[in-house]
Amino acid sequence: MSSVSETIAGRVAVHLRDGEVVNLGIGIPTLVADAIEARPLVLHTENGMIGVGPTPAADAVDVNLVNAGKLPVSALPGAAYFSSSESFAMIRGGHVDVAVLGALQVDARGRVANWAVPGRPILGVGGAMDLLVGAQRVIVAITHVTKAGEPKIVERCTLPLTAERAVDLIVTEHATFAVRDAGLALIELAPGSSADWVRAHTAAPYEEAL
Numbered sequence: 001m002s003s004v005s006e007t008i009a010g011r012v013a014v015h016l017r018d019g020e021v022v023n024l025g026i027g028i029p030t031l032v033a034d035a036i037e038a039r040p041l042v043l044h045t046e047n048g049m050i051g052v053g054p055t056p057a058a059d060a061v062d063v064n065l066v067n068a069g070k071l072p073v074s075a076l077p078g079a080a081y082f083s084s085s086e087s088f089a090m091i092r093g094g095h096v097d098v099a100v101l102g103a104l105q106v107d108a109r110g111r112v113a114n115w116a117v118p119g120r121p122i123l124g125v126g127g128a129m130d131l132l133v134g135a136q137r138v139i140v141a142i143t144h145v146t147k148a149g150e151p152k153i154v155e156r157c158t159l160p161l162t163a164e165r166a167v168d169l170i171v172t173e174h175a176t177f178a179v180r181d182a183g184l185a186l187i188e189l190a191p192g193s194s195a196d197w198v199r200a201h202t203a204a205p206y207e208e209a210l
Contacts, residue, residue: 020097026069027102051079099135108204110166110179113159132163
């Protein structure tokens with residue numbers, strides 16, 4: 001993935017608390033495993049593993065160890081493997097502290113659209129619906145705009161919503177927004193970015209709380 005994706009993953013890692021059980025979604029979120037730098041976090045993947053480690057070197061790949069996106073992962077000492085049904089029971093039972101998800105759009109209320117684009121094949125929603133309902137906190141990790149330069153943070157999602165539950169944080173390469181009862185709040189600018197750039201490339205209203 002690009003350095004932009006790695007930047008976003010590093011910015012997400014700052015918001016994780018030692019000791020938390022963290023599920024990493026497909027795409028940019030998977031890079032968080034390499035950004036936490038051996039911190040005491042417990043990484044979980046919904047296909048049935050807890051104790052996920054960083055991406056293995058090419059000569060250390062175990063084809064039987066993959067995350068939900070089918071990418072190779074390593075296992076830390078004490079890792080455990082189980083069925084996907086048990087994994088989803090953990091999620092639905094509220095035993096995942098944080099879910100880090102990718103998204104196609106996030107609206108002004110913090111709701112996510114991340115599973116379907118009209119006119120394109122639908123592969124399925126995966127675990128996103130369950131994670132949005134079951135995780136204690138949800139962080140969205142996305143590029144600020146699409147490849148066409150259109151804002152991903154919008155007043156109202158035009159793509160199908162994944163769930164009604166609002167996320168807690170939106171992290172891009174340029175900014176971090178907290179989702180509050182009153183709406184979005186800009187709480188952090190990335191080094192080298194500016195409030196003017198974020199304002200021009202964010203289509204949802206927000207308050208500045210820097």
